[in-house]
Amino acid sequence: GAGVSQSPSNKVTEKGKDVELRCDPISGHTALYWYRQSLGQGLEFLIYFQGNSAPDKSGLPSDRFSAERTGGSVSTLTIQRTQQEDSAVYLCASSLGGYWGSGNEQFFGPGTRLTVL
Amino acid sequence: GENVEQHPSTLSVQEGDSAVIKCTYSDSASNYFPWYKQELGKGPQLIIDIRSNVGEKKDQRIAVTLNKTAKHFSLHITETQPEDSAVYFCAAGLYNFNKFYFGSGTKLNVKP
Numbered sequence: 674g675a676g677v678s679q680s681p682s683n684k685v686t687e688k689g690k691d692v693e694l695r696c697d698p699i700s701g702h703t704a705l706y707w708y709r710q711s712l713g714q715g716l717e718f719l720i721y722f723q724g725n726s727a728p729d730k731s732g733l734p735s736d737r738f739s740a741e742r743t744g745g746s747v748s749t750l751t752i753q754r755t756q757q758e759d760s761a762v763y764l765c766a767s768s769l770g771g772y773w774g775s776g777n778e779q780f781f782g783p784g785t786r787l788t789v790l
Numbered sequence: 791g792e793n794v795e796q797h798p799s800t801l802s803v804q805e806g807d808s809a810v811i812k813c814t815y816s817d818s819a820s821n822y823f824p825w826y827k828q829e830l831g832k833g834p835q836l837i838i839d840i841r842s843n844v845g846e847k848k849d850q851r852i853a854v855t856l857n858k859t860a861k862h863f864s865l866h867i868t869e870t871q872p873e874d875s876a877v878y879f880c881a882a883g884l885y886n887f888n889k890f891y892f893g894s895g896t897k898l899n900v901k902p
Contacts, residue, residue: 716879718890721889781834
């Protein structure tokens, strides 16, 4: 079946512009996660959704970052007034929901590579 | 919060040799430790995980060991093959929470 998809695969933008990154989770997965992967770094947790609500936004680096999820499916990560330090690969993952670890493996998308000039 | 450190950052081995990647964590409450493999251009994929109530888990050529007292865990790959070449990430967190912390990754290169 279809896995997690993300669009665009690559995004180049100018400093100060806003960008929107999209994630389509696996059908039926109620939990959705956003991570940021900077060059040579690990995966930095950004935000987690259970259904349409976000019980944990603690990883969002600043108020320029926001995310929403509608219909319990597609999610959009928005970065306003982009800065060069926002350049990274943004990964989305989904899981069946409830508690991870309880057989709720996170399945990752291929990521969106964001470059801020 | 949890801090996960991973070593080495790069590892090069000859095909058929073993590879070991080590991670340490800081929060003694962490009780779930998954390992992910990320191939070029793809998202990470879970390859093995371990809970803190066991000390070792094995799945064919890969195994993970956990030392709770020392707060470190390791990934062991035996009889390495070129297709094992990838970036490997360890992570630590709480089994019943939807959040865990990743290490910085190890780039494994298996030379044919």
